[in-house]
Structures are given as structure tokens and as C-alpha cells.
Amino acid sequence: MFENIEMRVVLGNLLKETLEKDKKVVVLDADLANANGTLKLRDSFPDRAFDVGVAEANMASMAAGMASYGYKPFITSFTPFATRRIADQIAISICYSNMNVKIIGTDPGISAEFNGGTHMSVEDIGILRGIPNIVIYEPVDAVQLFKSWDAILNYVGPLYIRLFRKDSKIIFKDDYKFDLFKADILKEGKDLTIFASGIMVEESLKAIEELKGIDIELINVHTIKPIDKETVIKSALKTKRVVIAENHNIINGLGSAILETLENNPVPSKRIGIPDRFGEVGKMPYLKEIMHMTKDDIIQAVKELMTSK
Amino acid sequence: MDFKGISKQIRKDTLWTIGNLGVGHIGGSLSIIEVLVLLYYKYLNIDPSLPNKEGRDRLIVSKGHAGPAVYAVLANKGYFPKELLGTLNKNGTLLPSHCDMRLAGVDMTTGSLGQGFSCAVGIAKASKLSNDGAKIYSIIGDGESQEGQIWEAAMFAGSHKLDNFIAILDKNNYQIDGAVDVINSIDPIGDKFKAFNFEVIEVKDGNDVDQIDEALSKAKEVKGKPTMLILHTVKGKGVKSIENAGAGNHNMKYDLNKTAEFLKEVEEN
Ligand SMILES: Cc1ncc(C[n+]2csc(CCOP(=O)(O)OP(=O)(O)O)c2C)c(N)n1
Ligand SMILES: [Mg+2]
Numbered sequence: 001m002f003e004n005i006e007m008r009v010v011l012g013n014l015l016k017e018t019l020e021k022d023k024k025v026v027v028l029d030a031d032l033a034n035a036n037g038t039l040k041l042r043d044s045f046p047d048r049a050f051d052v053g054v055a056e057a058n059m060a061s062m063a064a065g066m067a068s069y070g071y072k073p074f075i076t077s078f079t080p081f082a083t084r085r086i087a088d089q090i091a092i093s094i095c096y097s098n099m100n101v102k103i104i105g106t107d108p109g110i111s112a113e114f115n116g117g118t119h120m121s122v123e124d125i126g127i128l129r130g131i132p133n134i135v136i137y138e139p140v141d142a143v144q145l146f147k148s149w150d151a152i153l154n155y156v157g158p159l160y161i162r163l164f165r166k167d168s169k170i171i172f173k174d175d176y177k178f179d180l181f182k183a184d185i186l187k188e189g190k191d192l193t194i195f196a197s198g199i200m201v202e203e204s205l206k207a208i209e210e211l212k213g214i215d216i217e218l219i220n221v222h223t224i225k226p227i228d229k230e231t232v233i234k235s236a237l238k239t240k241r242v243v244i245a246e247n248h249n250i251i252n253g254l255g256s257a258i259l260e261t262l263e264n265n266p267v268p269s270k271r272i273g274i275p276d277r278f279g280e281v282g283k284m285p286y287l288k289e290i291m292h293m294t295k296d297d298i299i300q301a302v303k304e305l306m307t308s309k
Numbered sequence: 310m311d312f313k314g315i316s317k318q319i320r321k322d323t324l325w326t327i328g329n330l331g332v333g334h335i336g337g338s339l340s341i342i343e344v345l346v347l348l349y350y351k352y353l354n355i356d357p358s359l360p361n362k363e364g365r366d367r368l369i370v371s372k373g374h375a376g377p378a379v380y381a382v383l384a385n386k387g388y389f390p391k392e393l394l395g396t397l398n399k400n401g402t403l404l405p406s407h408c409d410m411r412l413a414g415v416d417m418t419t420g421s422l423g424q425g426f427s428c429a430v431g432i433a434k435a436s437k438l439s440n441d442g443a444k445i446y447s448i449i450g451d452g453e454s455q456e457g458q459i460w461e462a463a464m465f466a467g468s469h470k471l472d473n474f475i476a477i478l479d480k481n482n483y484q485i486d487g488a489v490d491v492i493n494s495i496d497p498i499g500d501k502f503k504a505f506n507f508e509v510i511e512v513k514d515g516n517d518v519d520q521i522d523e524a525l526s527k528a529k530e531v532k533g534k535p536t537m538l539i540l541h542t543v544k545g546k547g548v549k550s551i552e553n554a555g556a557g558n559h560n561m562k563y564d565l566n567k568t569a570e571f572l573k574e575v576e577e578n
Contacts, residue, residue, distance in 0.1 A: 034556075052493060118419070119421075280401075
């Protein structure tokens with residue numbers, strides 16, 4: 001039911017329903033509502049869906065203030081301006097104060113495409129992972145976003161949604177059941193585990209398709225913090241080889257989170273992601289190519305791990 | 310010098326640069342063509358053959374998404390071959406649509422709104438320390454002026470009497486999500502900058518080369534404080550259908566066929 005629907009459209013619909021149901025919900029934008037699918041909310045809810053203008057720091061702390069008053073704010077921007085730009089406001093006004101603010105960052109990693117290096121945040125997970133008391137969640141497709149909505153609303157406290165806002169490759173069937181703190185085992189296997197998130201799940205599926213002789217387990221880690229330690233450790237101990245694929249700097253992202261989780265159970269591993277460099281302009285296929293984030297890069301990593309002792 | 314004629318050429322090159330790619334920040338590029346032309350063809354003490362010359366005047370376009378307009382002027386000034394305009398946002402380009410100082414002639418990398426203005430104040434302070442007599446110019450947007458960082462920078466410039474600093478506000482009345490007045494009004498913007506110890510000069514028609522020329526020549530003479538030129542401009546200036554799109558012209562899709570129509574309209578105007 002979500003084929004060819006942009007994630008931002010799903011987000012807009014979910015927020016609309018939520019604003020209807022719960023008078024305490026407010027949506028704050030910082031002049032990117034048009035890009036994030038939240039602009040139309042103002043037609044129906046002119047009081048509770050509004051724009052602070054190009055002023056992200058103010059938006060974050062204002063949201064914290066509203067939360068302290070019993071409101072339930074959602075704030076949105078592109079990932080660099082929803083995290084990097086306002087790291088201190090998130091840390092102090094929102095997380096340290098333990099305010100129930102939901103932060104939506106769109107266009108993660110290379111998906112910023114033509115907006116280029118200034119807008120291509122390679123570090124949003126890293127920044128937030130280092131701040132205590134925040135959940136970091138990256139839905140892989142529109143189905144997952146939709147199915148996770150109740151869990152997001154029911155979670156009281158700081159939560160970051162890392163959102164690919166365009167048309168996502170659909171990974172999940174309509175009967176999918178979501179658990180905010182449980183990673184999704186998309187395919188069981190015994191030779192090697194690929195832990196993936198976001199757009200790299202699709203790339204991993206393509207790699208697995210071509211690696212028919214190898215029995216690969218694929219796990220979609222939608223919640224990067226707190227990470228589902230149980231699933232991660234269990235799978236790694238079973239397969240004893242781990243590839244991590246993510247749309248983020250290989251430093252401080254999902255790869256780091258997984259390897260930290262395996263601290264006491266280390267296994268041979270390889271990380272696929274943005275190789276500690278800034279972004280640049282381009283469409284996704286080109287950016288995947290230059291960042292070594294294609295299915296072929298995953299295949300190569302798998303093969304190297306399979307042949308090493 | 311025929312600033313009007315040059316503006317026509319730069320406007321056409323800007324339209325083509327974005328049309329050749331198929332999408333881009335056309336509105337905020339077209340609103341600053343005239344002021345860019347006056348700066349690069351009259352006011353800036355620069356030498357395109359020595360882009361990093363010490364003590365040169367500098368321009369920091371803090372609303373970095375206007376890169377296509379800046380690149381069109383730089384190409385016409387001879388900083389790089391005009392063919393490079395065809396590489397905007399193409400794979401491996403030196404011309405990403407947000408201003409990037411890896412390209413000769415661009416004085417600061419911008420695109421994260423608000424930061425360029427602080428960089429410009431830092432540059433003005435450095436020039437004062439160096440006693441090199443350079444003038445430092447910076448263009449900001451009206452939506453961009455909602456960023457707190459703009460006011461942190463302005464406070465310092467005013468407080469430290471940086472009279473080598475000439476700020477320019479492109480008041481085109483629109484940002485992405487709508488009219489600036491509706492989203493989060495910045496007015497009375499002139500009074501705000503006055504209160505921050507700026508000399509404020511209003512330019513009624515910020516797309517009129519004569520009015521801009523007069524204002525810039527006045528700004529150069531201001532002593533003891535920084536200056537803010539408030540240009541009342543039209544977002545998407547020069548092509549009626551783009552102008553009429555209002556906030557819709559911020560980041561617009563159009564192809565080379567449409568571009569041909571736009572160029573004709575500019576030519577005949
Ligand atoms: C810190 C930051 N937040 C958000 C954006 C996204 N953005 C790019 S342009 C723009 C609107 C700017 O409006 P204005 O300054 O009026 O520009 P103009 O009308 O001159 O194009 C926004 C919000 C950004 N580039 N940087
Ligand atoms: Mg504007």
C-alpha cells in the first residue's frame with residue numbers, strides 16, 4: 001500500500017491524524033516544511049502547526065519550552081540543521097532536561113543529493129549518539145514509518161527520526177509488526193551477518209541476491225540507540241562474521257554502535273559507509289559509487305570476510 | 310559602464326546555468342544580479358588573474374544558494390572559462406550550487422545560512438588588524454535574517470565599529486515556506502540594524518543599477534560604523550512567470566526549452 005509514495009507524504013498524513021487526535025501535539029518547522037511534507041498541516045491546524053523561520057536553535061529550545069508545558073512538539077529540518085546546527089540545544093534544552101520532543105531530520109547522508117556538501121550531514125548519528133537520553137530511529141521504508149507511529153507517540157522523551165524523505169524502496173509487507181527496541185531480522189543465515197540501516201538495506205538485499213552460495217543473515221537496525229544488543233550479539237555469535245552497511249560516516253554511526261556492542265564478543269568485521277569525508281553534489285547512484293557504498297562494495301566485503309580465517 | 314547591459318547578460322547566463330541542469334535556486338539568484346554586477350564591475354578592488362591577492366576587497370555571499378548567480382558573474386569576469394557553468398552540480402564539479410571557495414573567486418564557502426555573515430565580520434576584523442584598507446561586503450537573505458547568528462555577527466560589527474564592512478540585505482520578501490512577513494516577520498529591519506549601530510541605507514528598487522550605484526558609493530564613505538544596504542528586490546526578477554511563482558520560485562524545475570523562452574523575455578526587456 002506504500003509503493004511509490006514519498007516518505008514525507010506518509011509523514012505529513014501521520015502528523016495530520018495525530019494533530020486531529022491529540023490537542024497537545026504541535027509541529028514546528030524552520031522554513032523547510034515545503035520540503036518535508038509538513039506545510040499543508042497549517043491549513044487545518046494554523047495554531048499548532050507553524051514555522052519559526054530559518055532559526056533552528058530557537059526552534060529546538062522553543063520546543064523544549066512547550067514540552068515543559070505539557071505539549072508534545074515535533075520539530076523538523078534537514079539532518080544537518082536538525083542535529084549538527086543545534087547540538088547544544090538538543091543536549092541541554094531537550095535531552096538533559098528530558099523533554100518530550102520528537103526531532104525529525106530529513107535527507108540523511110548522501111540523500112541530500114544536489115544540496116551538496118553543506119547539506120550532506122555525515123555525522124548526525126554520531127553527534128546524537130554521544131548525547132545521553134535520546135532514541136535514534138531510522139525507518140527503512142514508508143511501511144515501517146507508518147507501523148512505527150504509535151510506538152513513536154507512546155515513547156515519552158527525546159527521539160530522533162532520521163528520515164529519507166523521498167520515495168523509499170519498500171522492504172516490509174503490510175502485516176509487519178514493529179518494536180521500537182527490536183531490530184528486524186529480514187533474512188536468517190548462518191555464514192555472515194549484514195547489519196544495515198536506511199538506504200543500505202536495499203543495497204544489502206541486492207548484494208545477497210548475487211551471493212547465493214553464501215548463507216547471509218540480514219538485520220535491519222532501525223533503532224541505533226539504544227541498540228538491540230540481544231539480537232546483535234546473538235547473530236554475531238552465530239555467524240561469526242559481520243558486515244555493517246550504513247548511510248553515515250563509518251566513524252560514530254551504526255558501525256561503531258555494532259562494534260561497541262560486540263566489545264566482549266569480537267568477530268571479524270567490515271564497515272561500509274561514508275569513508276570519513278564530506279559530501280558533494282550528485283545524484284545517489286554517483287554518490288554511492290564514490291563513497292564505496294554500492295552493492296558491489298558490500299559483496300567485496302562479504303567475500304573478503306568469507307575467505308579470511 | 311553599461312551595468313544594465315551586463316546585468317542582462319549575467320541574468321541570461323544564470324538562467325541558462327540552472328536550466329541546463331534542470332533544477333535550482335533561481336529566485337534568490339535572480340534577485341541579486343544587479344548588485345553583484347555593480348560590486349564586481351565597479352566597487353570591488355580585485356584582480357581576476359590574482360584571485361587570492363592579499364588586501365583585496367572581498368564579497369561573502371552568505372545566502373549561499375545563490376551560487377549560480379555568483380558563478381555567472383565570476384565566469385564573465387574571467388575567473389574561469391564560461392564553459393564551466395555547464396558543470397553546475399554535475400558529478401565531480403567545482404561548481405556546487407552553494408558557493409564553494411574551492412572555486413577561484415569565491416571568498417567563503419556558504420550554504421548553511423547565517424554562517425557566512427559571521428565569517429564576513431571575521432574577515433572585516435582581520436582586515437582591520439592587518440590595516441590593509443580592504444572593504445568587505447556580504448549579502449544576506451531576508452529569510453536568512455531570522456537566524457540568531459546574523460544578529461550575533463551584527464552586534465559585534467556595530468560594537469567594534471567595523472566601518473570597512475558593508476552588508477547588503479536582499480529583501481525579496483520570500484523564503485521557502487512562504488512570505489517572510491507571514492512566516493516570521495523581520496520588520497522593521499532597518500530600525501533593527503540601526504539599533505545594532507549600523508548606518509542603514511534603503512534602496513527602493515534594489516534591482517535598479519543607478520539606485521544601487523548611488524547607495525554603494527555612499528556606503529564606501531561611511532566612517533565609524535558598518536553599513537547595511539537594504540535592497541528592496543523582486544525574487545525571480547526579470548522573468549514574469551518566475552516572479553509570479555512567489556515562494557514557488559525558490560528552487561524551481563525548468564528545462565532548456567523553457568530556458569529559451571526565458572532568455573528571449575530577458576533579451577527583449
Ligand atoms: C541553517 C540553514 N537552515 C536551512 C537552510 C535551507 N534553506 C536554504 S535557502 C532557505 C531560505 C532562505 O530564504 P532567504 O534568505 O530569503 O533567501 P532568498 O529569498 O534570497 O533565496 C532555507 C531555509 C539552510 N541552507 N541553512
Ligand atoms: Mg528572501
